[in-house]
Amino acid sequence: MADRVPLLSVEGLCVDFEGTRGIARVLSGVSLSVAAGETLGIVGESGSGKSMTALAILRLVPDPPGRISRGRIVFAGEDLAGVSPQRMREIRGNKISMIFQEPMTSLNPVFTVGAQICETLALHLGLRGEAARRRAVELLKDVRIPAAEERFGEYPHQLSGGMRQRVMIAMAMACEPALLIADEPTTALDVTVQAQIFDLLRDIQRSRGMGLILITHDMGAIAEMADRVAVMYGGRVVEEGATRDVLERPQHPYTRGLVACVPDLDAEFPERRALTEIPGLVPSIWELQEGCPFADRCAETMLSCRTAMPPDARVADRRVACWQRPERVA
């Protein structure tokens, strides 16, 4: 899709963290884009830089010790990497919202759900009193919370995990953002509730033409929700493309490992075959050296993998960063 106009485009984003052991590059040259009405999935293991990318887009990287050292974050024609904190505060929550993994800890336990939604409405839209209350109840109804009027006056501990995540979504939707970033929104929830939350996100997105970035480690969730997927490893995007295409014909050895190591519920009954393992561990950010970050765990490592980071090879709609696969992307 060469002609799609991205809502957000991240180009060559680098984030550095300064620590006692020197400077660690947490993100190095991350490029992504998401269009209005499109869902971009970001998948990878813990420590691959998924959440850091989200935080950097919202300029929420703790500074110090973190710092956006290079790259552009272009949102609706504006480079967020360079705007003032005041301007960023206008965008954050208004134009770009985020929902977090832990619906248990993201809500303040000593305020009612209604009060917390009204706070958002007062801050961003200047709504107060009865007007704020009415809008908050509407939002709760939008996220399909039954008996919204009663829920308005309840405290977070009175709600189930799924309900709390709905409240978080209601708060994120308060200003009708153009882009929603959902960081592992269903990891703490049951599969049946996860299915409800995914339905809800999909419906909201369709009705409002919102862009959605879904961060997850679950390939199934990616297959279900995302139009495009970016696979992250060691602070880099190692493969990116249309979801169906990437999952069916993964090119990067890491993507292939990720797809193969998950037990498949739809597979014919396996005779207790061993699952494909990706040996080893995600490297610590302090251990990243020259070359491809996956080289130590990869079965196809060759000399050039150790010496230089492979550049992005683009063929058609696919982007792969692997020395083995410059041409073979079909």
Add this chain to the structure above:
Amino acid sequence: MTHPVLQIEDLRVHYRRRRINPFAAAQVVHAVDGVSLSLGKGRTLGLVGESGCGKTSLARAVLRLVPVTSGSISLAGRRVDSLHGAGLREARRGMQYIFQDPYSSLNPRVRAGRIVQSPLDVLRIGDAPSREARVAELFAAVGLRPEQRALFPHQFSGGQRQRINIARALAPEPSLIVCDEPVSALDVAIRAQILNLLVRLQQERGIAYLFISHDMAVVKHMADDVAVMYLGQIVERAPSRAFFRAPLHPYSVALKSAVPSVRGAGATSNARIRLAGDPPSPIDPPPGCRFAPRCPVAVGECHQTLPALREVAPGHAVRCHRVEAKGGRVVGPMPT
């Protein structure tokens, strides 16, 4: 006749809630409400269900980590539900537990070697030199280096910590290990390593696993038999193969269809059966079938009488009024 490794009959675990009003009747949480299960040597029984369905209470009751309200638990034919003191300690040699969270289940102040050795110390197995040798051997068995015994838990990754947990569970050479969501806190790429390790250890040592998970795909991979729990009761119990080919209970069908699949994304998502709402409270379970309030195919009868768990095919039991035999085939009320 040989006894199964684990035999549970009509187990109940009820918790009394603290009363706020001293004149009100005490509320009772029916966490496990009449569960019967049996698990043979070297086999894996997968226990699935949503959070709050009583999986963990059941698992903990087996190891006598929570009080048993009624019912019987037998380990290799020997009743363990009423043991105390030395008798219980002796019985625990035969059963061990792998916890869900590899971070909170290891004492951060104790070195890994000592953690793995602790069951040997507590259960008084062997003498000091033999315990140390055993720990070194266990480290090797779970894929850790023996010299890592001197490290503290924070120096290990999540997957390695789960290996320490597994080594600790293996230490007294149990015939049964209860695995309570052993991989749900781990990264996907690490899950495969741990699942493969569990399978290999089972094949080498003939250990039986009571394998608790909410992840249907993991259960399908691991289990020989499957039991589905809902609000403290078993709603379906079957050999894994039969279960995954055609689950019969509407809850099993819904649970299976809620799992996002890597293959054929769009197709499964449209055909999915949506369950509305959350499971009702186990304090005041609904009369009749406990699943009826959320069941898409419930009829009048379902709201009035609790269906019995009945065997509809060899080894396949289901608790649903609407499962019937048609022309020699058992048919569930929902398309699968």
